[in-house]
Amino acid sequence: MNAEKVSCTLPGVELSNLTPSKFNPNSSVVWFHRKFQVPLCSHTYTKCEASGNSGSNSNNFQKLKLDGPIQSRGLAGKTFCSVGICTDPLSDNECHSHVEEEKVGVLLLNLGGPETLHDVQPFLYNLFADPDIIRLPRLFRFLQRPLAQLISLLRAPKSKEAYASIGGGSPLRKITDDQADALKSELEAKKFPTNVYVAMRYWHPFTEEAAQQANRITKLVVLPLYPQFSISTTGSSIRALQNIFREDKVLSRLPVAIILSWYQRYGYIKSMADLIEEELQNFNTPREVMIFFSAHGVPDTYVVDAGDPYKDQMEECIYLIMQELEARGIENKHRLAYQSRVGPVQWLKPYTDEVLVELGQEGVKSILAVPVSFVSEHIETLEEIDMEYKELALKSGVENWGRVPALGCTTSFITDLADAVIEALPSATPMSTFSANTSSQQFDRDPIGYAIKIFIGSFLAFILLLSPRMLSALRKPVV
Ligand SMILES: C=CC1=C(C)c2cc3[nH]c(cc4nc(cc5[nH]c(cc1n2)c(C)c5CCC(=O)O)C(CCC(=O)O)=C4C)c(C)c3C=C
C-alpha cells in the first residue's frame, strides 16, 4: 500500500503515516489531546478551528502544525483517517521480523455489565462513582461516592426489571470473551500471535485484573470496543489504565499503542453497511424503509464544555455508512438520534423516543433501527430498542419494524480489528503519566478529613436526591 507519509515529532510522541479523511484533506494541523497525550483525528477538530479555536472546546486540545500538508489518499475509493496510529500495514516480511521476538498483548476495553440481578446495584455504584460519568465540579468531588451510592440504590429496581426481562443479566462478558477469542485467532492467522485480554470498566473482569495479566508481555495494544471516542467510555477506561500503569514499575515502562477510535475504518463501515443491506431485505418494500441510527447519548456538557469528540465522530460515522450504502445503490432516507438519557440534565439531541413519535406522526411506515455506538448486544439493544422503542414506534403509527444486530463476531469486522491492532503496533510508546487527584489518594493523605467530607456529602446528596425532579428523572426508562 503506498500512503503519503507525514511525520513530525512532539516530545515523547511521534506522529507518522497520517492519513486524513476527505473532510480535511489538505490540512497540516493535527489536534492533540492534552490529557491522553495522544493525537486524534485531524478532521474531528476542524470545527473547533473554524470557530476561532477560542471556545471551551479547545481546552483539552492542543493544535499541532505539521511540517507539510497531510495528503489525502484514495484506497479502493475510500479515504481514511487514523491519526495517532500507523495506518500503513507493514509488508509481510517486515511484520514478521518485527514482531517475532516480541510478546504482544491486546487489551480490549469495554463497559462490563451485571451478570446476575444481585450484581445490578453494585455495578451501578461503580458506574456512577466514575468521575467521567458523573462529572462534578472539583469543589464537589467529595460528593461522588455518596451520590453514587444513592443514585445506584434509587435506580437499581428499574434496572433490575430491565435486566430481568433479558434473562437476568448482561450478555456483555460472554460476547466480549468471544470477540477476544475471535480476534486472537484472526491475529494468529495473520502471523501475529498475541494474548488478548478483556478489561471491563464497571464489572468483572475489572481493568485492574486485566492490567496485571499484561505484566508478562513486551508490547501492548489498547483497543476499546467503542467505535467512537467519548470521555465517558474510552476516555474513562484509559484514565483508569493510566492510573494503574503509573503505579506499576513494569507497566509504566511497557510500550503501549492506544487506538482511540476506529469508526472511520473501512472494514467497520463496510461491515455495518453489510448488516444494514441484509436487514433491509426483510422488509416488503426495502426502498421505503427509514434507516434509523440510534446512538447512546451523553450529556450535552460533555461536548459543549469538555470538548468530547463523540458527537462529531458519530455524525461522520453515519455519513460514511450512508456513503457506502449509496455506493451500493441504496439511497434510503436516514436519521440519527440519541438514546438512553438518564438524570435531569440535557443530553445530546434529538432524543430517540421523541424522533420515533415524530416519524410515526409524519406517516413513516417502516423503520430499521441501527444501534451504532456499541458492537455487542446489551441491555440497550435487547431491552430498550427491541422492547421499549419498538412498542413506542408501533403505537405512533409505524407498521414495520426491524433492527440490525450488533456486529459481535462478524468475520469482516474482526478481521478489520486485527488489522487495526497490527497497524497500531509500531506507534507503541510507554504511557504518559499525567497526575490525577483521585479521592482514594486523598484518603491516603487525610483519612479524617475524608470521612468528614463523606459525611457532609452524604447529607447534601440525600437532600438533593429527594427533590421531586431528580427522583422522577432517575426512574426514567433504562439507560
Ligand atoms: C458508547 C456507549 C456508551 C456511552 C457513551 C455511555 C454513556 C453513559 N452511560 C450512562 C449510564 C448508564 N449506562 C448504562 C449501561 C450501559 N451503557 C452503555 C454504553 C454507553 N454508555 C452500555 C453498553 C450499557 C449496558 C451494559 C450492559 O449491562 O449490557 C447504565 C446501566 C443500565 C441502566 O440502569 O439503565 C447506566 C446507568 C451515563 C450516565 C453515560 C454518560 C455520561
Ligand SMILES: [Fe+2]
Ligand atoms: Fe451507558
